[in-house]
Amino acid sequence: MPSLYFLLYSTYTWVTFPARLIAIWVSNIPKFNRANPAWSYKTAVMTEIFRFFIRYRTRVRYHTPKSLEPGAEGDRFIVLNPQKTISKSDGENTEIPVYTGVLSSIPEIEPIPIGAIWYPKKPEEPIKRLVIHLHSSAFVMLGARPSDGPGWGPASLGEISGWPVLSIQYRLSWDKYKTFPAALQDLMTAYAYALETLKVPASQIVLSGESAGANLILALLRHIDTENPAIPLPRAALMWSPWLDMTEKSLQELKDRPNYKTDYLPDEFVQWGAAGYIPQGWDEKNPYFTPLGNEYKLSIPIFIEAGTSEVLYDDIMKFAHNMKEKGSDVEVREAPNGPHVSFSWGEDFGMEDVARAGHALATKFIERAGEE
Numbered sequence: 001m002p003s004l005y006f007l008l009y010s011t012y013t014w015v016t017f018p019a020r021l022i023a024i025w026v027s028n029i030p031k032f033n034r035a036n037p038a039w040s041y042k043t044a045v046m047t048e049i050f051r052f053f054i055r056y057r058t059r060v061r062y063h064t065p066k067s068l069e070p071g072a073e074g075d076r077f078i079v080l081n082p083q084k085t086i087s088k089s090d091g092e093n094t095e096i097p098v099y100t101g102v103l104s105s106i107p108e109i110e111p112i113p114i115g116a117i118w119y120p121k122k123p124e125e126p127i128k129r130l131v132i133h134l135h136s137s138a139f140v141m142l143g144a145r146p147s148d149g150p151g152w153g154p155a156s157l158g159e160i161s162g163w164p165v166l167s168i169q170y171r172l173s174w175d176k177y178k179t180f181p182a183a184l185q186d187l188m189t190a191y192a193y194a195l196e197t198l199k200v201p202a203s204q205i206v207l208s209g210e211s212a213g214a215n216l217i218l219a220l221l222r223h224i225d226t227e228n229p230a231i232p233l234p235r236a237a238l239m240w241s242p243w244l245d246m247t248e249k250s251l252q253e254l255k256d257r258p259n260y261k262t263d264y265l266p267d268e269f270v271q272w273g274a275a276g277y278i279p280q281g282w283d284e285k286n287p288y289f290t291p292l293g294n295e296y297k298l299s300i301p302i303f304i305e306a307g308t309s310e311v312l313y314d315d316i317m318k319f320a321h322n323m324k325e326k327g328s329d330v331e332v333r334e335a336p337n338g339p340h341v342s343f344s345w346g347e348d349f350g351m352e353d354v355a356r357a358g359h360a361l362a363t364k365f366i367e368r369a370g371e372e
Contacts, residue, residue, distance in 0.1 A: 006060050009059060010056075013056050020052065021049070024048045025045060028044040028045050028048070029041070035047065035048075035262045035309075036262045036309050036337055038337050039309075040350050042349065042350030043337075043339075043349045043350045046348055046349045046350065047263070047339055047349065050264035050345070050348075051263075051265075051266060054141075054264060054265070055266045055268065055269070057141060058141075058266060058269045062141065063172070063174055064142055064148050064149075065143075066115070066143065066169060066171070066172070068113060072145075072147065073117050073145060076117055076118040076119075076121060076122045077116070077117055078115070078116050079113050079115055079116075080113065080115075080189050080190055080193045081113045081189075081193075082098075082111030082112065082113065082189045082192075083189075083192055083193075084097065084098055084099065086098060086195050086196045086231070088230070096228075096231055098188055098192050098228075099111055099185060099188065100227060100228050101223060101226075101227030102181055102184070102223055102227060102288060103181050103184060103185055103188060103223065105181060106180075106279060108177055109177060109179070109181060109182050110185075111185045111188075111189055112171075112185075112186075114168060114169050114171070114186045114189055114190070115144065115169035116144060116166050116167060116169060116190065117144045117145055117166070117167045117169070118165070118166055119133070119151070119154035119165040119167055120154075120155040120156075120158045120159050126198075127164050127198060127200060128200065128204060129163055129164070129200060129206075130163065130166060130194050130198065130204065130206070131157065131158070131163045131164070131165045131166070131205075131206045131207075131208050131238075132166055132168065132187075132190050132191060132194060132205065132206070132207050132208065132234075133154045133157075133165050133168070133208045133209065133213070134168060134170060134187065134207075134208070134209035134210065134213025134214070134216050134217065135148075135150050135210055135344070136149075136150060136210035136240075136241070136340075136341050138211070138212050138269055138272065138273030139173045139274075139277040140172050140173055140174070140273045141172065141269075144167040144168055144169040145169070150210060150341065150343075150344030151167075151344075152344055152345075152347045152348070153210070153240075153341075153343045153344030153345075153346070153355065153359075154167045154208075154344070156346075156347075156356060156359050157343075157359045157362065160356065160359045160360055160363055161359070161362070161363040161366070162363075163206065163363075163366070166190065166194075168190045170183040170186035170187060170213075170216070171183050171186055172276075173276035173277040174276065176279070176280070179276065179277055179278065179279045179280075180278060180279055180282075180289070183216055183277075184220060184223070184288075187207075187216050187219075188220060191205070191207075191231075195232070203232075203235050203370065204235060204370075205234040206234060206235050206236050206237065206238060206366050206369075207220070207221075207234050207236075207237045207238070208238040208239075208240070208362075209238070209239060209242070210240040210343055211240070211242065211243045211340065211341055212243050212273065213240075214240060214241070214242030214243065215242060215243045215289075217237050217239060218239070218242070218244075218291045219288045221233070221298060221299075221300070222288065222291075222296075225296075225298070233299050233300050234300060235300065235366065235369050235370055236301045236302065236303065236366050236369040237300060237302045238302075238303045238362050238365070238366070239302060239303065239304045240305050240341055240343035240344075240358075241306060241307060241310055241312060241340050241342075242291075242304065242316060243312065244290065244291050244292040244312070244315050244319050245290050245292045246274040246277070246278060246284055246289040246290050247284045248284060250290075251267065251274055254267040254270060257311050257314065258314075259309055259311045259314075260311050262310075262311075262339065263307075263309060263339045264339055265310075265311050265340050274289075292319045295319065295323050295325070295326050295328075296326055296328075297326045297327040297328050298329070300329075300369075301328075301329035301330070301365070302323070302328065302329070302330055302331070303330075303331045303333070303361075303366075304316060304320050304333070305332075305334075305335055305343060305358050305362075306332070306333075306334055306335065307334075307335040307337070307338025307339050307340060307341075307342050308335065308336055309337050309339050310338060310339050310340040310342075311340065312340065317332070320332045331361075331365055333358055333361050335354050335355070335357075335358055338351060342354055342355050342358070343355055
């Protein structure tokens with residue numbers, strides 16, 4: 001049953017919403033009054049509306065439903081079951097354990113079946129290459145289904161690249177049994193599914209993630225590099241507006257950043273996400289949560305996109321610089337005037353051309369990665 005706070009705050013929010021919406025429409029008519037004068041009217045308005053909805057969902061602690069039923073997605077929806085081992089690729093009759101090290105660090109959190117959605121459609125034949133995609137979420141919101149949020153980005157990337165995209169429905173951190181490493185286990189489940197069930201070679205698998213999803217990719221790569229090197233690494237990774245710093249200092253200073261007003265991420269949203277995701281008693285500076293400042297030489301090339309208007313821009317550019325300094329192969333793309341994850345919200349924000357340009361550059365990047 002909804003709490004009294006939920007009922008009262010929701011009533012107040014939706015009663016006042018029409019007036020707020022009119023104020024947003026009117027205030028953004030003059031370009032000089034927009035958070036970024038270079039934005040179109042649609043971009044300026046939608047950024048404010050997104051911020052409004054995210055703040056509302058944060059304050060009522062909205063939980064995106066997770067179901068293993070196909071629903072409207074029909075045969076595009078599949079269920080991935082965890083498997084404890086994968087076969088070694090060198091022809092030897094040996095099995096590699098999958099959920100080791102940090103993935104088994106909290107005994108109460110175990111691998112479970114997860115849902116996944118094909119984009120832009122279900123492949124008609126056995127696939128030879130694959131993009132595994134992780135949506136944005138701050139680990140507490142949104143999902144892999146089009147109705148849950150960022151469906152346009154994976155579909156567009158699949159159309160432009162010609163690679164089938166499988167977006168996974170990883171667990172969100174709603175209680176102590178869904179903190180880290182639950183979502184990381186789910187990414188490993190998807191990766192093992194691609195290798196063992198779909199029989200796609202690691203050299204033909206690309207990991208793609210937005211915001212928190214990109215954070216998860218860095219965590220999986222670190223795990224394989226440092227804890228389970230018997231598992232083959234993917235061809236490359238695409239990171240769209242990666243969330244790289246979950247320290248309390250960073251979260252508290254978010255409002256003071258130059259791009260805070262030109263983005264839609266409220267500070268309370270990311271604070272909720274970090275508090276839910278990091279297990280009690282764990283250090284917030286742990287490299288599995290905060291890659292910024294914990295850079296090392298990655299074994300595969302990575303593509304990083306940062307919107308020049310997003311609040312995380314400085315963190316992303318600093319991380320990319322540090323990774324290059326460590327010897328990693330990094331390509332950076334700055335999405336002009338893009339807010340957070342314009343990769344998926346480009347259509348909604350009136351920035352389709354900006355987003356699709358990023359998708360096209362990422363396509364060229366993963367093709368080049370296969371030539372090395």
